[in-house]
Amino acid sequence: MSANSVIFAVFLMSTATIAAAQPPVSPDAARQRELVHLVRQDCGSCHGMTLQGGLGPALLPNSLKDKPQEGLVATIYFGRPGTPMPPWKQFMSEAEAEWLVQQLLNGLPQ
Amino acid sequence: MHRILSFLLALVLAACAGAPQRGTGDLGLVIERANGHVTLVDTTSRQPYARIGGLGDLSHASAVYSRDGRYAFVFGRDGGLTKIDMLEAKVVKRVIQSGNAIGGSISQDGRIVVAQNYTPGGIKAFDAETLELLSEVPAEFAPGQFSKVVGLADSSGNRFAYALFDGGEIWVSDFSDPRRPVTQRFPAGRQPYDGLVTPDGRYFLAGLFGEDGVAMLDLWQPEKGARKILENYGRGQEKLPVFKMPHLRGWSVAQGKAYLPAIGRHEVLVVDVATWKEVGRIPVRGQPVFVMARPDGRQVWVNFAFPDNANVDVIDTLAGQVVQRMTPGKGILHMEFTPRGEQVWLSARDDHKVLIYDTANFQRIGEIAAESPSGIFFTTRAARIGF
Numbered sequence: 001m002s003a004n005s006v007i008f009a010v011f012l013m014s015t016a017t018i019a020a021a022q023p024p025v026s027p028d029a030a031r032q033r034e035l036v037h038l039v040r041q042d043c044g045s046c047h048g049m050t051l052q053g054g055l056g057p058a059l060l061p062n063s064l065k066d067k068p069q070e071g072l073v074a075t076i077y078f079g080r081p082g083t084p085m086p087p088w089k090q091f092m093s094e095a096e097a098e099w100l101v102q103q104l105l106n107g108l109p110q
Numbered sequence: 111m112h113r114i115l116s117f118l119l120a121l122v123l124a125a126c127a128g129a130p131q132r133g134t135g136d137l138g139l140v141i142e143r144a145n146g147h148v149t150l151v152d153t154t155s156r157q158p159y160a161r162i163g164g165l166g167d168l169s170h171a172s173a174v175y176s177r178d179g180r181y182a183f184v185f186g187r188d189g190g191l192t193k194i195d196m197l198e199a200k201v202v203k204r205v206i207q208s209g210n211a212i213g214g215s216i217s218q219d220g221r222i223v224v225a226q227n228y229t230p231g232g233i234k235a236f237d238a239e240t241l242e243l244l245s246e247v248p249a250e251f252a253p254g255q256f257s258k259v260v261g262l263a264d265s266s267g268n269r270f271a272y273a274l275f276d277g278g279e280i281w282v283s284d285f286s287d288p289r290r291p292v293t294q295r296f297p298a299g300r301q302p303y304d305g306l307v308t309p310d311g312r313y314f315l316a317g318l319f320g321e322d323g324v325a326m327l328d329l330w331q332p333e334k335g336a337r338k339i340l341e342n343y344g345r346g347q348e349k350l351p352v353f354k355m356p357h358l359r360g361w362s363v364a365q366g367k368a369y370l371p372a373i374g375r376h377e378v379l380v381v382d383v384a385t386w387k388e389v390g391r392i393p394v395r396g397q398p399v400f401v402m403a404r405p406d407g408r409q410v411w412v413n414f415a416f417p418d419n420a421n422v423d424v425i426d427t428l429a430g431q432v433v434q435r436m437t438p439g440k441g442i443l444h445m446e447f448t449p450r451g452e453q454v455w456l457s458a459r460d461d462h463k464v465l466i467y468d469t470a471n472f473q474r475i476g477e478i479a480a481e482s483p484s485g486i487f488f489t490t491r492a493a494r495i496g497f
Contacts, residue, residue: 041441041459041482042416045354048187049143049169053210054228055258055275055303055355079351084303084319086351091417 027096035092035100036109046084051108055084061107072101134179135449137196138488140457140464141171141184142481148173148184149480150199153448153455153488156466156476160199166190166206172213172359172485175492176238177220182487183238185214185225193241196489203241207234212260213359215497217268222288224262224270231256233272235288244288251277251295261305261316261358263496265329271314273302273325280305280316280327280336296336298325303373306358307496308383315339317358319373326386339386340370340379349374354415356399359497364407364427371398371412378412378425392431394423400444403427404451404469411454413442422456424472434472438465446486457483 027035039059040049046056057063064072076097079087088097103109136154146168150160165171167188174183181202182194189208192201210229216222216238223236232248249257257274264270268285278300283293300320307314307329316325316336322344327336356371363369367389368381378401380390396418403410410425419441424434439458446455453475456465459482466476491497 042353044169045416048167048210050167050187052167052188054170054187054212055260084301084352084355086353 025095026099031096032099035096036103038091039100039104039108051104059104059108061105064101064105069098069101069105072104073097076100132197134196134489136489137179138446138455138486139173139182139184139194139196140455140478140480140483141168141173141485141487143169143171143459143484144482146186147481148182148194149478149483150194150196151455151464151478153453156453156478158478158480162194162199162201164201165192165204168484170212170484173487173491174214174216174223174497175487175489176216177492179489179492181238182489183214183216183223185211187211189225189227191223191225191236191241205236205241207236207243212258213262215262215264215270217264217270217285218266218495219268222268222285224264224285226259226262226272228258231258231274231276233259233262233270233283235285235291237288245285245291247281247283247291247293249274249277249281251279260303261314263305263307263314263359265307265311265314265495269329271305271307271327271329273298273305273316275301275303278302278320280314280325282314282327282329282332294332296327296332298327298336299323299338303355304358308368309363309495311495315358315370317356317370317373319352319355322373324370340381340388343372343379343388343391344375347375350376350397352397352415353417354397354399354419356397356401356415362401362403362407362410364403364410367427369401369403369410369425369427371401373397378410380430390430392425394425394432395421395435402445402447404447404454405449406451409451409469411445413445413456419443436472438467438474439463443484444486446488448488449490455486457486459483 048054051059140149146165147163149158166186170187184192189211193203208227214225223238234246235244257277262272271282280296280298283291285291299318302316303319305316314327323338323341325336370379377391382389396414412423422436423432426433439461441459444457464478
């Protein structure tokens with residue numbers, strides 16, 4: 001197995017885990033507001049309420065657009081060991097993390 | 111005729127005097143983080159007296175005061191530095207000094223205001239009178255590598271101590287000559303996340319996120335270098351997730367003991383300040399963010415990171431345990447005591463209120479409307495070392 005196909009296999013596995021957990025349905029309107037509030041207020045402790053970064057990196061569309069989407073979802077859901085980024089899985093489903101990544105990539109609503 | 115003269119004299123005097131004269135010792139400001147406003151408050155009447163807008167992004171903002179308590183210097187997240195006249199309730203000067211800032215401090219002689227920045231990483235010194243840039247110290251810890259700066263605190267002799275989150279060092283910059291600062295560097299440990307200076311100005315402590323422990327530098331004998339205290343306080347156990355970094359600026363020392371937030375543990379660590387050894391730990395209801403002593407040191411109030419930020423625990427330092435568990439409001443972000451500690455003001459971000467409590471009986475004695483309030487800063491800070 002070449003290095004490339006190993007990477008591809010890992011990539012498939014990670015997308016499979018995320019895709020298998022829940023179909024990508026949008027949270028309802030009330031939950032969407034909760035999630036946006038969570039990002040602005042609580043993720044904002046480190047990333048800034050306007051998401052321009054702080055102790056954590058900026059979460060604006062331009063700063064995220066070159067990063068693989070699955071990696072962003074996994075970072076929110078599982079956290080990033082060795083950095084201050086904690087896992088948020090006790091507060092949202094993977095589908096909701098996916099929805100949030102979509103919102104961040106398009107510019108988070110107010 | 112005599113009567114008319116006295117009436118005219120009274121009129122003239124009234125016109126000259128303008129607003130009645132008053133001191134600033136019982137004033138303060140509340141950051142309204144969502145909309146770039148500050149509300150000015152009076153802790154005697156427990157009422158707001160003015161509201162000022164146009165301060166930019168205040169989502170992580172803090173304030174320090176001129177030595178007479180007349181002017182507040184507000185540091186905004188977007189690098190804005192705004193000087194506010196507390197008596198005339200207006201902005202007297204505002205500059206954008208960096209791309210992304212985290213706070214600041216004022217020198218012992220009150221002449222230099224220093225901002226600490228994430229982007230570009232480093233500190234900048236300004237003339238407190240004019241906000242003219244005097245000098246800067248880029249936090250370049252390795253060639254081409256700049257660190258976010260945390261924990262900036264003033265110390266004696268117009269020196270400022272701070273820590274480098276990415277560089278893992280404590281730096282001390284001497285601004286005796288404000289245009290030519292001299293900086294000393296000390297290795298500290300992995301990922302210092304905030305710092306403080308003890309009330310006597312002697313020790314600078316930097317909390318470490320990347321390891322269990324706190325780095326300490328004796329500013330009276332900096333040549334001895336930084337050493338670790340509270341090493342391995344987690345005892346190798348897996349850390350709980352930290353959903354908000356603790357703040358050390360609220361520094362608590364009471365009865366010869368310091369009370370510090372643990373990282374990744376729902377505990378307050380108790381340290382003997384004579385030996386700097388851990389002498390106890392007190393379980394609390396979440397990841398502590400601020401651990402603040404009432405000015406007399408009898409009580410220590412603790413607020414918490416998300417998702418436990420509706421709670422406040424009060425430790426009685428004589429009993430060595432939590433004696434009051436409160437749920438005062440949604441999103442309790444900050445606490446500030448009145449100068450002698452009979453009241454504490456709490457910001458309840460998601461209730462859009464500042465809540466005022468009597469610290470003797472834990473009764474709510476007032477509240478003030480504010481939009482997404484965060485930091486509360488009273489003018490008493492003007493006279494404290496390390497602010």
